Amino acid sequence: MTGFSDLTRLVAPRSMVIVGASAREGSQGRRLVDNVLVHSGFDGEVYLVNPGSKEILGHPCYPSVADVPASGIDVALVIVSAVHVLPALEQCAAKGIAFAIVMSAGFAETGDEGRHMEQAIAALCRRTGLRVYGPNCPGLVNLRLGLGMTFSPAFKDDLxxxxxxxxxxxxxxxxxxxxxxxxxxxxxxxxxxxxxxxxxxxxxxxxxxxxxxxxxxxxxxxxxxxxxxxxxxxxxxxxxxxxxxxxxxxxxxxxxxxxxxxxxxxxxxxxxxxxxxxxxxxxxxxxxxxxxxxxxxxxAPRPAAGAGLAIVTFSGGTAALAADIAGAAGLPIASFSPSTSAALRELLPAFANIANPLDTTADIIREPALVTRCLRLVCDDPNVGAVMFPIPMDYAGITATMAGAIIEAASAQAKPIVPVWMSRRMGEGFKAMEEAGLLPFLSLTDCVAALRHLWPAAAPAATASAEAKAPAAADAHHAPSGEASSAALSESDGKALLRKAGIAVPEGGVAGNDSQAVELAKAVGFPVAMKIVSAQIPHKTEAGGVRLNLADEQAVRSAYQSILDTVSQRQPDAVIDGVLVEKMFPAGGREILIGVHRDDAFGLVLTVGLGGIFVEMLKDVAHRALPIKPQDASEMLRELKGYALLEGVRGQAPADIAALEDLLLRVSRFATAQGPRLRELDLNPVWVGRDGEGAVPLDALVVLDPAH
Amino acid sequence: MTGFSDLTRLVAPRSMVIVGASAREGSQGRRLVDNVLVHSGFDGEVYLVNPGSKEILGHPCYPSVADVPASGIDVALVIVSAVHVLPALEQCAAKGIAFAIVMSAGFAETGDEGRHMEQAIAALCRRTGLRVYGPNCPGLVNLRLGLGMTFSPAFKDDLxxxxxxxxxxxxxxxxxxxxxxxxxxxxxxxxxxxxxxxxxxxxxxxxxxxxxxxxxxxxxxxxxxxxxxxxxxxxxxxxxxxxxxxxxxxxxxxxxxxxxxxxxxxxxxxxxxxxxxxxxxxxxxxxxxxxxxxxxxxxAPRPAAGAGLAIVTFSGGTAALAADIAGAAGLPIASFSPSTSAALRELLPAFANIANPLDTTADIIREPALVTRCLRLVCDDPNVGAVMFPIPMDYAGITATMAGAIIEAASAQAKPIVPVWMSRRMGEGFKAMEEAGLLPFLSLTDCVAALRHLWPAAAPAATASAEAKAPAAADAHHAPSGEASSAALSESDGKALLRKAGIAVPEGGVAGNDSQAVELAKAVGFPVAMKIVSAQIPHKTEAGGVRLNLADEQAVRSAYQSILDTVSQRQPDAVIDGVLVEKMFPAGGREILIGVHRDDAFGLVLTVGLGGIFVEMLKDVAHRALPIKPQDASEMLRELKGYALLEGVRGQAPADIAALEDLLLRVSRFATAQGPRLRELDLNPVWVGRDGEGAVPLDALVVLDPAH
Missing domain, CATH: 3.40.50.261 (Succinyl-CoA synthetase domains)
Structure with a gap:
């Protein structure tokens, strides 16, 4: 660790000399003198230096620092022109002055000559022990002491x-x-x-x-x-x-x-x-x-461990929006303790929804005492670390009254109550809170961005990682529930349906015994993939029903037996329709996931994503309501974070993006044509070859609604 | 496309009936009547309905809609209690009224009973052709016509x-x-x-x-x-x-x-x-x-194609901050055309920096005419589509004068001039711009977030993809320049240095001929990796100098010859020190990149990232200044977006995170001990096995400064 000097004499001096003090109105030297002698509450010694004046504002003036009749001076304030700074500092050093604040400009910021002057000052510091603050600075302001060692005319207004x-x-x-x-x-x-x-x-x-x-x-x-x-x-x-x-x-x-x-x-x-x-x-x-x-x-005091944010407001829309923005930022939203909830229920209108975010309803806004009591209850809850109070609009006197109630609640609280003034009309209520030191935020987004730092663990990175750990839950619509799975077609039936709709799937067929499997393999050409066919087994890999890359007859024969053995052991009740034997697609193709599910508001929705970790860890998927147009297919691929993988990275050839776009359009037509009977569709993985090689779903799960 | 009805008679009616009109002060019915009859500039017919009144505010009042002596009425405004709404609407339909605005509450928002009443209204609509707006709404406000079909007391203030x-x-x-x-x-x-x-x-x-x-x-x-x-x-x-x-x-x-x-x-x-x-x-x-x-x-008019954002302000720090925030959001920053630059140079103080962001310097702030002329010049530049003018603080009269100059410039401009009022002191200047309709943004971030929508192509996704396409440039410090490479150690020398420092590297040695290579391979065990050793060849793969997974003597022997042949062809001038033969680490380990480079401000900086696409596409790396503590090693790994990959996804076993953290600490000690002579260090890939298997750099590039 590099050592640091004690700056107490610099920031809280007992004596100072002003080099370049001036009586001329509007000059920097005059403004500096005014700030120190008139606008500061400074009662230490001040000596003025200016060779051209005998006195300034009734204070004697000395021709040079050397002439000042005092010793042990804490700080020299230097505001002479650049060329006179170094000589002045030499006198300061000679006189044993501890610190100099050089406000003069014209140094390194102007070029080489100025840079050399600064180097000379630095050398003087090293040689003599004088410490210099500046140059080219507005000075130093100790607001606690009301001391402005600055030439800024604004000093007196910012105390x-x-x-x-x-x-x-x-x-x-x-x-x-x-x-x-x-x-x-x-x-x-x-x-x-x-x-x-x-x-x-x-x-x-x-x-x-x-x-x-x-x-x-x-x-x-x-x-x-x-x-x-x-x-x-x-x-x-x-x-x-x-x-x-x-x-x-x-x-x-x-x-x-x-x-x-x-x-x-x-x-x-x-x-x-x-x-x-x-x-x-x-x-x-x-x-x-x-x-x-x-x-x-x-x-302010930090929230206790485990305490979260409470949102209190008097408008339902505002409550929802605030919760949205806080939730998206990963802020921990507190749950009120039962006793807080009970007390709030007592206090608020019967139709108010007692939850966090708390919408007190607009009925409360004319009753300031209720607002105050409500905020106190929320603050007293140990689960609450801070309270956000969004005020969506200015209703003049009414909002001013409410602001008063918030101010009263905040004055009795250690926990921060943070108002958000969402209107552009900075009415009385805003001014009252501002002057009471509550400093309302001017937008929910700004408020949430600041609040995030009270809960550093809630940083977006942490949220992303938490999401990454639970990909299954988030993508739940891709895994049909047990109930729905009764309507799931077997892979081969699903693929047959797709093939009929003009969607290319791997060549192959279902074998009922090992010899049929070998025949099918010979027909499509080795190597082949083999997978169990059963409407009761949507998750074939987990059931032990998949073998890949089977290179010859013997491998196919033993794979057939091994699949049946494993599956019948793991899922003894499943009805087995046979084993699907398909041409194996070469390794090195890119893996894509295409899905269709049903959204409550928009009906059938198409999802596309890069397979594997991109979907699972980064949620890198794009959606469109069906049907889509060619432009949608193109745009949704380009929205993916991992789109560059399709274009080819690290010298890899580009993937067949045109074929993939075409497949998306065919899936859109297929799903739209199925209409209400289609519950969901999962093509995962889709093999995408290099430019010209095509895009082929290697697996297909089609779930139909039995009611249709 | 679903058809939509023509709403002209709803939004701009010529006649209306108010059902639930009231004379009672403070009631919703009275406020509605006041808004329509007093506060609106409506000159069509208005009929009032209330069975309990003969007249309201001098207007006759009818007991029911049926009693209104007119036909072809455009809109009924309904504000009776919920149970009376349906009967009133039936009368409206019977009378041939086109639209009804139902403001009354007490419907679906209160529960099942209310929901049933709404269903009955909807059925009435289908049956009769009456169209209903509401219920449970504040009404409809046509501000262009000054017409408030609303009970809101705020209507008259928001015109x-x-x-x-x-x-x-x-x-x-x-x-x-x-x-x-x-x-x-x-x-x-x-x-x-x-x-x-x-x-x-x-x-x-x-x-x-x-x-x-x-x-x-x-x-x-x-x-x-x-x-x-x-x-x-x-x-x-x-x-x-x-x-x-x-x-x-x-x-x-x-x-x-x-x-x-x-x-x-x-x-x-x-x-x-x-x-x-x-x-x-x-x-x-x-x-x-x-x-x-x-x-x-x-x-407002949209920026022309190719036109970007100009930033004009009078403070250097503000210019830099605004450019930061705009740049981070991917906004296109315009380059001024030569004629604009020349004209600005003419206009502004000699020391002003004529560039975008344009810092006019504070000298300009007392000369409003200059501000106006400067803004006009910038707006006239065809490269400029919009101008952001941040005003960092309130200097009362001075900022008010400047605001006037901005208003004047904006009034003569089609291109948007967007002021940002960064101070919380909403002084005269703020008010003047607000009232002139310039509506200053209240923070740079908010301004930039809004401006982004003028340049939709600049959305962050597009930026990320652009970055992804140029990974090499961004990671330039990992590839030593030609000049620096003269100080790069060969891989075997680099690894020897690491081994001495206690960093485990794969067992192996340098062979001078194929028999030595076989001996080394036997000593470390098959399979082995073989790589060319030459200080002139930092990029061994590109030079054809790497062979992996060599399983037996024959493979090693032919790899030796093949490496020498390829390299001598591609880089005939390189001095070859031999071929490194090393134990091959099993596939399935996770690939990590560890690097050290020298930062101008902080000296040696450690970088860690997930290898391959994670680094190249997502820039998923973490940095720390050296030396680091154990906590830093742990935190920097957990900062990675892909950290879950180390913990294990899709059923994969966790990686040896402890060994990786230990390696980071060892690298930190090694680099720190090298001191100023270390220029950079690249361990890429580092093989990280499963828990307990360790973390081993498979390749190492050490660049020393020859001057030390």
Missing amino acids: NSGAIGLATQGGGLGRTVLQALSFGDGVGLWCSGGNECDLGLPDFIAHMAVDPHIRVIAVLMEGVKDGDRLRSALALARANDKPVVILKVGRSEQGVKAAQSHTASIAGSARVNSAVFRQHGAVEVQDLDELSAVARLLA | NSGAIGLATQGGGLGRTVLQALSFGDGVGLWCSGGNECDLGLPDFIAHMAVDPHIRVIAVLMEGVKDGDRLRSALALARANDKPVVILKVGRSEQGVKAAQSHTASIAGSARVNSAVFRQHGAVEVQDLDELSAVARLLA
Whole structure:
């Protein structure tokens, strides 16, 4: 771990000198003096330096730093033009000043000459022990102390403070974060190191990691200057249990271009950056509003283990939409405990649906006391870790009253109650919650994106993996239930039906004894595949009823016997119609799955996917309602994530995509022609050869409705 | 295609009767009368029906519909209690009234009795030709005509109109859309059919598809009652070139639960719904603010083919962040034409970076005329289809002035200029743009999500497939450049180095002739693998230098000769050190790739991924900066999308995950110990056996820096 210096004298100085102080209205030097002397609540010593003035705003002014009649000064604020910075810093060092904040621009961001000046400053730091913050930065703002060591005219308007530390490089967007946290728990300390010729982001993060007034660290980063020091700082924050939230600008190629023209640092590989942030437990966000929102959420107490999200609102549609968006993001939706449910039932109108999401019904909205009591009940439930309260529209006074009720409930709660203001009409209710520090989210999606970081295990990756573990359940419609299977045709009957409909299936036939099997094999040519034929055995492989790649007569003969033996042992009650003997298709074909099932709303629906792990692990399938047109067949294949496999990867020849599209159209015609009697159809696998070789269903399960 | 009735007399009636009109303040009947007679600009005939009143607000009142002294009435507005609805509708039918809007609640949403009443209404419709809209709905609002056939007290406050048709089921969230479109191009017609016992979403969509005042159709849907009619309506809209934007509530399991308790319709399978929407060219969105924003964008002229997005702002950090987010979503970023660039260079400060994203620098913000001219130049560029203008913070008057300049530029432009108001402080500038109908987005992410629908080809799926087609370029760091390859160790030297570091590699050795090869093969046991050894040949397979699965002496002997022959033909200049003979690992092991490369910011970085198509097509890899801890090794494997493959899918035994984690730690120690002299390391494939069988790199490429 790289060591970090103590920055206490920099962020909370007791004495300072302003180099470049000015009385001229509108100048940066004047705005800096105004911020320190007028707008800050600073009661330490301030010395002004300007060779051209005797006094500024009633304060004496010294011609140079050397002339300042004091020693042991904590910080020099430097705002002279670039060429005068180094001489001023030399005087600072000579006088034993601990830190300098150089706001002046005209350094590395302008080219080589500026870069050389920065190198000289860095050398001075190493030589003398002076530590420099900047140059080309807006200064440092300690909001907890109300101290603005900055020339920004906006300082006096952004004085809300709190437990969030904000560390940035370029200063511009930092103010957007301040504006987003104007009420409630805000930014207590903002460090923005500009070109970072000496002190930089890692130093600020490391300071905030040990600053007892900071509970969470928000970082807005354009480039990584020193990866090792950044990692050390992140590790320190983690060790001190301070969540770090990072927005890294320059993730895309376009972003990198813009970032490099804006700062003078290394953009780094976006994927590596993200991985390193994760490695050190930092949370990465994608947008600026997310940065402030997540920092705010992480500054509050975290949900207890096992506690989930409650959704409370007064509109059914809103409840459903909020549950949708939260569910899609994998947020854990809490189940109310029986006592909470009972108490809510007592409280709410009889026709309210007592569940999570909780729709109180619109009847409640004129009774603020009910809203408050309802929220308290939900918050008191140990299964609940946080409450989302979406407000779908602005009804002026009515919504304002409700906002008051939410504010009252939140004020008595440790658990976060997170309102979502879904209307664009920012009415009284919005303003009231904002000023009470509840900071409503402006969309459900944004709210859910932020809430996800309260339940890191709910990240989409984890969800995907959980899904991957249960492919069978999700694809249940492809496996007919026991009841339905009575209507399943045997493979050979199913294939006969397909063949009649103009869908090519492998040549072959059903053998009733081993000699017939050999005859059939000779007729279609070796090697062959052999499979049990029985309407009671839809899952032939599991029943031991499949043998592949049988190369000669002897193999066919013994396979016949072995199939009958195994099946009769495993499924003694199945009626056996014989053994299907078919031409074996060459290995190396691509495996596709084609299915048709019946959707309650849209009737027959066609599904296509890449076979094997693509379907099972990645759910890589496309659907269309039947019938389909040629364009649909083409589009649904191209929707597949694994479409490139059909085009050919790693030097593989392209698959016969035209034949596959044609097969999809034939399946569509077949299924549509069957009409209501078709319950489902499963062609799995479909063998797809190389261009020109065709696409052939190797197995077929056709389930008809016995009622038709 | 199912036929649709002409709804003109319903949405733009010339005469109507209000059944359940009331004078009682606060009642729904009174609010309905007020909306029609006071707040609407309706100049047709209105007849009031209420058996208990002689007149209401100076209008005569009739005891029943039968008593109304008129015929050929277009619409009956029905707001009596549920039990009185059917008799009233019978009178309407008898009187030849064309349409009835039934707002009364108490039907299917309350249970079986209500459901039976609806069935009776539907039967009446079939019998008499009366068409019914509702019941349990807020009414129908024709904003273009200023006509509110609704009891909503909010009607009079939401009168902005425009070319967007809004079709909903439950009415609540529709008002949020109206509030979002309060300025600029708004909703011209809002149909909200409640329980849809007769007319429903498909009818409204079909009407809007042919209504000349509607350019885009926004749909908020909870359930699909009749999939075929919905498909027909979507097809009609597509045929008439009217974009349809759909928000379907009830996509997640949680959402379905909430939606079913709220309406009485079929929720349908979310994946099938989405596929059908896509099949018919409809755009599906995920959130309510997205619904209104995308509808607005699609109502404007679409970007010309080949035209991309321009990003203009006055802050470098904002430009980079906006480009990041737009780039990640796959939006096409326009290149300015040379004449645009030249004109911008003329206009902007010398240090502004003339590129897209365009950072005008903050100098411009006090010169509104420059902002306007700059936007006009960008819009006039034929390469530009739309302009995003992010405003990162509120500077009160300054941002208000800039907003004025944007409004001025937008007013003279057909191409959309889309402002993004990134601050939470909704200052004057925000309000001015809102009221001018520019409707600023409230975050970059939301803006980009909406803009994506202007470039449908830029959908993430397309991006992923494009990436998949160029795996080599993206993984370039794994293939040493020609220059670097001079420092690549031969496979046997690399493996020797690894073996010394405690990393198990296959047993074997380098043979200088075929007899040595046979000796080595006998020593390690058949079958063996044989590979050319040469520092000049990092890609052995491509050079023809690899033979696998050699089962006996003869095979080894001929492989030796064949390798030398092929390689000397393909790479005659390579110095051959011999042929590596190694124990062959059994088929069926899982293939993993482990790599180390040097990142500019973080130094040595470890990469692990599933071999083959998982890495190439899905970029399924995880990274960590070195050194790693045991927890990192475990976490990075579990981050992989294909992790389930290691756990075992389709009945496969689990892989030796513990051995793989151990190998990652050993690689980390090895690479870290090499320090700066290690340029890169590629173990590909790594064979991972079943639990207990270990994890062994079968190939190794070690590249050292000759300077160290």
